[in-house]
Amino acid sequence: MPVASPQDMSRPVSGPSSSKTGKGKDSAPVRPVEEPFDIVGAYRRAHEENDYPHPLAAIMSLVKLVQASDSSTTTGMVLESTAARHTLKNTQPSLGVQAGSELWELFFNAAALDFPTDVPGFKEHLIKQGTYFCNVHAENCREKIADVAVGFLRDDSTILTHSYSRTVMKALLKAHKQHKRIKVYVTEAKPNCLGLKTYQELTEAGIPCTVVLDSAVAYVMERVDLVIVGSEAVVESGGLVSAVGTYQIGLIAKALSKPFYALAESYKFLRHYPLSQTDIPLPQPQDPNAQPQTPSNPRSVLKAKARPVSKPVYPLSFSASQLQSSASPHDKSNTAAGAIRSMTQEMLDRNPGVDLTTPDLIDFIITDLGTPLSPTSVSQYLVGLSIGGQRD
Amino acid sequence: MSDEKPEASGSGSGTAPTSKPAKQPKAAKAPTDGAGAKAGEKSAKDIKKEKRAAAVAARGGGEDPRAAAAAAGAGPSGSNANSNSNANPSLGQSTSSQPGGAGTGGGNNAARRPAPLLSDVSYILPPTPSHSLFFSHLPILTPPATATAIQSGKIHPLVIRLGCLMASGALRGSNARTTGMLLAFKEVIRDYESPENAVLWKDLPGHLSPMIAWLEGCRPKGAGGGNAIRWLKGEINKLGEEEEDRTEDAQKQHLILSIAYYIRDRIEYAGQQIAFEAQRKIRAGDVIMVYARSSVVERCLIYAWTKMREADPEATFEVIVVDSAPLHEGRNLLEALSAQGIPTTYTLLTSLSPLLSRTSLVLLGASALYANGSLHARAGTALVAMLAKEYRVPVVVAVETYKFTGGVRLDGLGMNEVDVNWMDEDRGTEGIVKAGDGKEGGGANLTRLALTYDLTPAEYITALCTEIGFIPPSSVPTVTGKTAAGA
Numbered sequence: 102m103p104v105a106s107p108q109d110m111s112r113p114v115s116g117p118s119s120s121k122t123g124k125g126k127d128s129a130p131v132r133p134v135e136e137p138f139d140i141v142g143a144y145r146r147a148h149e150e151n152d153y154p155h156p157l158a159a160i161m162s163l164v165k166l167v168q169a170s171d172s173s174t175t176t177g178m179v180l181e182s183t184a185a186r187h188t189l190k191n192t193q194p195s196l197g198v199q200a201g202s203e204l205w206e207l208f209f210n211a212a213a214l215d216f217p218t219d220v221p222g223f224k225e226h227l228i229k230q231g232t233y234f235c236n237v238h239a240e241n242c243r244e245k246i247a248d249v250a251v252g253f254l255r256d257d258s259t260i261l262t263h264s265y266s267r268t269v270m271k272a273l274l275k276a277h278k279q280h281k282r283i284k285v286y287v288t289e290a291k292p293n294c295l296g297l298k299t300y301q302e303l304t305e306a307g308i309p310c311t312v313v314l315d316s317a318v319a320y321v322m323e324r325v326d327l328v329i330v331g332s333e334a335v336v337e338s339g340g341l342v343s344a345v346g347t348y349q350i351g352l353i354a355k356a357l358s359k360p361f362y363a364l365a366e367s368y369k370f371l372r373h374y375p376l377s378q379t380d381i382p383l384p385q386p387q388d389p390n391a392q393p394q395t396p397s398n399p400r401s402v403l404k405a406k407a408r409p410v411s412k413p414v415y416p417l418s419f420s421a422s423q424l425q426s427s428a429s430p431h432d433k434s435n436t437a438a439g440a441i442r443s444m445t446q447e448m449l450d451r452n453p454g455v456d457l458t459t460p461d462l463i464d465f466i467i468t469d470l471g472t473p474l475s476p477t478s479v480s481q482y483l484v485g486l487s488i489g490g491q492r493d
Numbered sequence: 494m495s496d497e498k499p500e501a502s503g504s505g506s507g508t509a510p511t512s513k514p515a516k517q518p519k520a521a522k523a524p525t526d527g528a529g530a531k532a533g534e535k536s537a538k539d540i541k542k543e544k545r546a547a548a549v550a551a552r553g554g555g556e557d558p559r560a561a562a563a564a565a566g567a568g569p570s571g572s573n574a575n576s577n578s579n580a581n582p583s584l585g586q587s588t589s590s591q592p593g594g595a596g597t598g599g600g601n602n603a604a605r606r607p608a609p610l611l612s613d614v615s616y617i618l619p620p621t622p623s624h625s626l627f628f629s630h631l632p633i634l635t636p637p638a639t640a641t642a643i644q645s646g647k648i649h650p651l652v653i654r655l656g657c658l659m660a661s662g663a664l665r666g667s668n669a670r671t672t673g674m675l676l677a678f679k680e681v682i683r684d685y686e687s688p689e690n691a692v693l694w695k696d697l698p699g700h701l702s703p704m705i706a707w708l709e710g711c712r713p714k715g716a717g718g719g720n721a722i723r724w725l726k727g728e729i730n731k732l733g734e735e736e737e738d739r740t741e742d743a744q745k746q747h748l749i750l751s752i753a754y755y756i757r758d759r760i761e762y763a764g765q766q767i768a769f770e771a772q773r774k775i776r777a778g779d780v781i782m783v784y785a786r787s788s789v790v791e792r793c794l795i796y797a798w799t800k801m802r803e804a805d806p807e808a809t810f811e812v813i814v815v816d817s818a819p820l821h822e823g824r825n826l827l828e829a830l831s832a833q834g835i836p837t838t839y840t841l842l843t844s845l846s847p848l849l850s851r852t853s854l855v856l857l858g859a860s861a862l863y864a865n866g867s868l869h870a871r872a873g874t875a876l877v878a879m880l881a882k883e884y885r886v887p888v889v890v891a892v893e894t895y896k897f898t899g900g901v902r903l904d905g906l907g908m909n910e911v912d913v914n915w916m917d918e919d920r921g922t923e924g925i926v927k928a929g930d931g932k933e934g935g936g937a938n939l940t941r942l943a944l945t946y947d948l949t950p951a952e953y954i955t956a957l958c959t960e961i962g963f964i965p966p967s968s969v970p971t972v973t974g975k976t977a978a979g980a
Binding site: 337374377488 | 774854887955956961962963964965967968971972
């Protein structure tokens with residue numbers, strides 16, 4: 102099996118002793134601790150301002166937490182980090198956050214064993230490796246994936262992709278640079294319409310690109326040679342969690358026997374096994390802004406988070422009031438105002454942002470682990486990682 | 494051929510060998526027969542074990558079959574009486590897993606297997622062609638030769654009792670049987686003293702072998718039990734590799750403790766963790782379909798119910814218990830679920846399909862999982878899984894990883910157990926059993942066959958719910974490989 106990601110994180114450091122040599126690339130001087138560290142804010146900054154993808158933004162924010170921490174014991178740091186991970190998981194809708202924070206946990210625990218008493222050393226090690234992972238390793242991952250994926254893009258082929266993905270872009274641009282004449286169909290990908298961003302970047306690079314309505318995917322599928330999509334997370338079943346619409350593209354590709362490839366960095370692998378579309382973890386519906394934390398007492402934070410505030414509402418489920426009104430067909434107050442031409446914000450909000458592409462639709466998942474994985478290998482990799490992690 | 498011939502011979506257990514002469518290595522006795530026939534389809538390691546078992550049985554079993562049968566008749570009824578007082582406390586899990594075991598089951602089972610053998614010849618396998626063709630390799634369990642076992646002096650009384658409990662069906666289910674076996678071996682080790690000029694780690698496996706063979710003769714131990722025994726032998730061997738010399742007492746203590754940990758970690762704690770994992774997939778308003786009875790599934794449902802009620806006293810989910818003849822094990826589960834107040838529907842396998850359309854999750858138990866991801870479980874499981882797949886209902890198998898095994902199975906015939914007497918218990922079929930040539934037992938044209946297990950191919954299983962989380966069936970070899978390397 103290829104090397105595990107948490108080990109990748111620790112690769113540049115040969116041993117506990119060598120970690121003292123210097124600080125990480127951009128490790129900021131340890132901030133004077135202003136009391137509650139705002140993990141969600143740190144995450145948002147990392148994601149929006151520094152443009153990290155979800156898992157990396159989560160790791161970066163946790164690194165920032167370590168920087169801000171004034172805990173004098175390893176145990177204290179573990180508690181802080183656990184509380185922060187729960188906060189992130191419960192407030193952020195992206196599954197990538199979960200993947201990132203779980204990876205951080207593995208790495209954190211492994212490092213905690215290396216530095217049982219040396220807290221400053223432990224902190225320095227975490228900060229250094231965390232930033233290295235996000236800034237250097239992640240970029241290498243994408244590079245590796247593009248290298249593998251470009252082999253699948255033959256000259257004079259037509260490619261369908263969905264929404265916008267950094268990894269897919271990298272592979273497409275690489276193919277173009279190798280003078281492969283590729284044509285790209287990209288879906289509009291409502292509601293965020295990130296497909297237009299793909300269109301823009303590809304056109305600027307000189308790749309022929311056409312935007313396809315989400316509802317016209319079946320129409321163009323017969324002209325397509327292969328489908329390539331990015332992903333937000335790869336789950337244990339080998340399925341993909343990615344921008345809504347990927348599942349139906351997968352179904353259509355399967356129906357028309359077109360190869361369907363997914364690109365995913367191995368840090369997006371997630372130990373979660375969804376049994377249905379609604380079995381994707383949702384953030385607890387609670388006020389995301391009220392996050393004052395007390396790192397001195399992380400247990401209380403944990404406890405407060407664990408209490409379910411209200412039942413999670415799954416996307417597109419009928420509300421009680423809707424079911425009520427359908428019982429009385431004479432009540433036309435909803436439509437009386439005139440024909441509705443576009444979706445209201447309320448309608449949009451009830452729709453899912455991601456869907457689950459089942460493993461039977463995916464031919465290969467191209468990762469940074471080397472040869473493309475079949476969907477079943479994802480679980481084998483994850484199981485190996487978790488059992489290996491326990492035993493070592 | 495008809496069943497009159499054996500009747501004429503008048504010897505109870507003598508008839509079983511006559512029905513399959515080809516597989517017979519020598520004119521053997523009843524206990525040898527089952528083990529010897531089965532050896533053909535087992536792995537090399539197992540064959541070695543079987544040979545040893547056959548040798549042991551032959552050594553101890555060279556007596557009048559009639560005496561063996563008589564002893565067997567006395568054995569289990571005695572053991573059932575004991576099971577209330579003595580065996581059950583020590584075999585902790587067996588009590589909880591078999592609510593009816595001591596009461597109804599005990600009574601039935603005493604009547605079912607061994608006792609009638611003496612009086613009622615209809616209990617003898619009718620040697621029909623179809624039977625010998627397809628199922629001749631499967632063990633047909635004869636009542637254990639308790640007297641021989643006691644006389645041989647090689648088998649611990651507790652193990653003898655355990656064997657009788659397993660043979661009678663009072664102790665059913667892989668978890669209960671494996672726990673029972675390990676607990677019994679714990680006592681065996683406690684009572685063991687190595688002879689002079691022998692060291693514990695060399696002598697103890699030989700001491701245990703006849704007992705393992707005896708239990709195997711009572712009922713095949715299955716993958717879970719096999720794994721546990723392999724592990725135990727490994728633990729004993731490790732004692733030999735140790736650098737420092739420990740006293741024999743210390744070594745025994747170490748083994749006893751290890752067994753306790755094995756039961757705790759691989760079975761008890763694993764069950765808890767599985768219940769925790771499964772609970773996360775059960776949401777308010779769900780309809781969960783289960784088949785027959787599995788101790789882990791029962792645990793999952795009850796845990797999920799308690800958790801859901803804690804969070805929201807109004808929330809409910811519903812359970813459909815699908816059951817089938819001949820064992821009707823689902824009734825035990827039904828009892829447990831009703832006691833918790835869980836809304837439950839009880840139905841038979843025949844009315845499966847109309848119910849599946851409103852089912853949100855199928856939760857199944859397991860006896861073993863093979864390296865190709867196929868599931869070995871109570872007969873009928875495959876039917877439920879296949880139909881659920883057709884209805885696109887997720888099929889989840891709740892299983893502890895100690896039941897994972899390296900072999901590959903392609904059908905349910907290779908490894909199974911035959912229950913040939915089941916129709917006698919089924920009251921509705923009395924008339925049919927007596928039909929045929931008018932003789933009790935149905936005459937030569939009737940094969941009364943109930944297989945205990947079947948095999949569900951991996952493609953019908955959505956996920957396995959194990960103590961290491963949800964995994965696809967394709968990851969079974971990864972887990973077995975890793976745990977073997979790690980252990």
